[in-house]
Amino acid sequence: MSDAYTLNISGAPPDFFDKMHELLAQLPDGALTPGDTPTVEAAFTLFDRVTLDAKHLLRLAVEGNGRALGADFRAQYGEARLNGATTSLTRHLQSLTKAGDWPESVPRVLISTKAGTEGWRKTHAFSMAPALVPVFRVAIRRFDKGAGDPQAVVDHLVALFEEMGRPTRDAREFAREFLEQHANDLAAWLAQRTGPQDPGPESAPPTEG
Structure with a gap:
């Protein structure tokens, strides 16, 4: 049973x-x-x-x-x-x-x-x-x-573009263009995601004066 x-x-x-x-x-x-x-x-x-x-x-x-x-x-x-x-x-x-x-x-x-x-x-x-x-x-x-493998990111984007009906050659070009265009934005997103959280104004140290 x-x-x-x-x-x-x-x-x-x-x-x-x-x-x-x-x-x-x-x-x-x-x-x-x-x-x-x-x-x-x-x-x-x-x-x-x-x-x-x-x-x-x-x-x-x-x-x-x-x-x-x-x-x-x-x-x-x-x-x-x-x-x-x-x-x-x-x-x-x-x-x-x-x-x-x-x-x-x-x-x-x-x-x-x-x-x-x-x-x-x-x-x-x-x-x-x-x-x-x-x-x-x-x-x-x-x-x-x-693991910090940039190629894995490219391959993932290529797969997404291929699912949208793009030929493999075009998909790879689109993937690389996307990463180059948004490199700074992606770096900022990663830094915010992995960095320490902002404690907010309530826990900020008092200012002198």
Whole structure:
């Protein structure tokens, strides 16, 4: 007999899922596991392959200790890009599983919960199994440190342009032109992302005078 169960909840108010998540968070480590927990290397590979929107969704889940609110994503990117993010996760997860690089016992990284009237309902939140959170946290940190390979950036842009229907030769030219044109902007973005956060005026040292 399988130890895996699916719980379907209909008509629950949005705060029901928040309370459920709070209860799950109180369980001791190891109380809930997704089966064969994937390795950090597998999580890194998945994070590296998915789209930027999917990466952002995974970051939200890790930063929320296993919970990403759909409203937070929609506020920045919209509904259509949320659908694209989940599609990217599903596609690459299936690819890794088929290749034997991801455990079949973990068919999903994020599980959606919906709230509202019956019929079509927007996703209220995405939950990540407690055992997966520390794995992806390490994988994302490793990804952010990066290996500093400029060619990897070029290859990624080329792939995007090719998906838009551009020939490979034109795609490479467009990719290099893009990087040259936005080099300063990208450097500033990276410095802001990896540098210390601005403590704000409240924690600034007092001025003399």
